[in-house]
Amino acid sequence: MDINRSVFNRLYDDLDVKKSTILVGPRQVGKTYLLRKLAKKAQDLGKSVTFFDLEQPSELAQFNKSEQEILKLLRQAGQVIFIDEFHYLENASKLIKALYDHGDPIKIYASGSSALEIHKHLKESLAGRKFIYQILPCNLSEISQVIQDLPFDYICTYGGLPGTVQEESPDRKKQLLSEILQAYILKDIKALIREENLRAFNHLMYLLAQSQGSLVSVDNLSNEVGMTSKTINSYLEILLLTYVNFPVYSYSRNLGNELKKSKKFYLYDLGIRNALLKNFSSLNQRQDSGTVVETFVFHELQHYLSPETEIRFWRLKTGEEVDFLWIRNQKPYPIEVKLNWDLNKIPQGLVAYLNRYPDTQHAFVVSQHSGQNIEFNKTIISYLSFEDAHKIPKLTVY
Numbered sequence: 001m002d003i004n005r006s007v008f009n010r011l012y013d014d015l016d017v018k019k020s021t022i023l024v025g026p027r028q029v030g031k032t033y034l035l036r037k038l039a040k041k042a043q044d045l046g047k048s049v050t051f052f053d054l055e056q057p058s059e060l061a062q063f064n065k066s067e068q069e070i071l072k073l074l075r076q077a078g079q080v081i082f083i084d085e086f087h088y089l090e091n092a093s094k095l096i097k098a099l100y101d102h103g104d105p106i107k108i109y110a111s112g113s114s115a116l117e118i119h120k121h122l123k124e125s126l127a128g129r130k131f132i133y134q135i136l137p138c139n140l141s142e143i144s145q146v147i148q149d150l151p152f153d154y155i156c157t158y159g160g161l162p163g164t165v166q167e168e169s170p171d172r173k174k175q176l177l178s179e180i181l182q183a184y185i186l187k188d189i190k191a192l193i194r195e196e197n198l199r200a201f202n203h204l205m206y207l208l209a210q211s212q213g214s215l216v217s218v219d220n221l222s223n224e225v226g227m228t229s230k231t232i233n234s235y236l237e238i239l240l241l242t243y244v245n246f247p248v249y250s251y252s253r254n255l256g257n258e259l260k261k262s263k264k265f266y267l268y269d270l271g272i273r274n275a276l277l278k279n280f281s282s283l284n285q286r287q288d289s290g291t292v293v294e295t296f297v298f299h300e301l302q303h304y305l306s307p308e309t310e311i312r313f314w315r316l317k318t319g320e321e322v323d324f325l326w327i328r329n330q331k332p333y334p335i336e337v338k339l340n341w342d343l344n345k346i347p348q349g350l351v352a353y354l355n356r357y358p359d360t361q362h363a364f365v366v367s368q369h370s371g372q373n374i375e376f377n378k379t380i381i382s383y384l385s386f387e388d389a390h391k392i393p394k395l396t397v398y
Contacts, residue, residue: 052081077106208267210277
């Protein structure tokens, strides 16, 4: 069964916009599926369409020509051109820029899995000529279209990669996640680091999975992996630029006792994390269940990031902390995530935050059950279930 992705309508609305539309994200999040669906829609509207899949050697070979010959090929390809994995095309952005600057009536959709290759020239040669969309694994509402039986539990075990949903066998789902992980190492990473360092890179990914949601020190990672801090930082940059691991930075208004330069990391998918840890146990059988549900909420919030929003966390040197701050137009809204929680109580970390920031308008506690709003001083505290975590961005629009 197909999954109707929430991002599709925004991509479709770009069809008549001259700027190129570029989909980025890790492998198997559905970029090719979205391009194919857009191509079908464009054809249904009577537009001439050509689809190039540059992971196919025969199609990539068509571009083994001079720039002028490639431009001629693209100009004759139709009104709407789709280029899957376009970073395999040398000087791709220069070619796209030439089409637009010449005034050719062509709409280009493209996808790529590595910002290392994409952004090093996109920022300059396609400035003002592109829209970039980061494609994430499916969120809970998207998975619920296919998995009606406990979709929250499903995501906590197998994550949100669309391909796993199509597999009925749990063993096949686990095998597929392991294969996706290996493809990332062998295809994306092997070309970026020395082969003798692949084992260290694997070890780093395991440590990040293990320490997910906790404060992470690069020096500690360096000691554990046996590589220099400079190398660890370069590996973390690779993980970020291949959309696999995301840092979350601490929040501070420069008040005393607040951590100012700390960060936590979250891998892009819970199924991939479970594959790294080799642990697909159900939520009630895991020692790291708190980390799992915290990561789930982070992933749900990620789908609503926009130019005026960001996600941070807050922590005092004495240990009190708030899991996330959803920041909109520089206004922070604290979010505490608890696996089980008494809906009549306020978490200690949230109390500490609200005492330091009494001007906070709205705060949230996310756990297994929803409850009534309560007021602490002048702050509204909403108690939401995990299934309702996606409502937080809409509830912070004032």
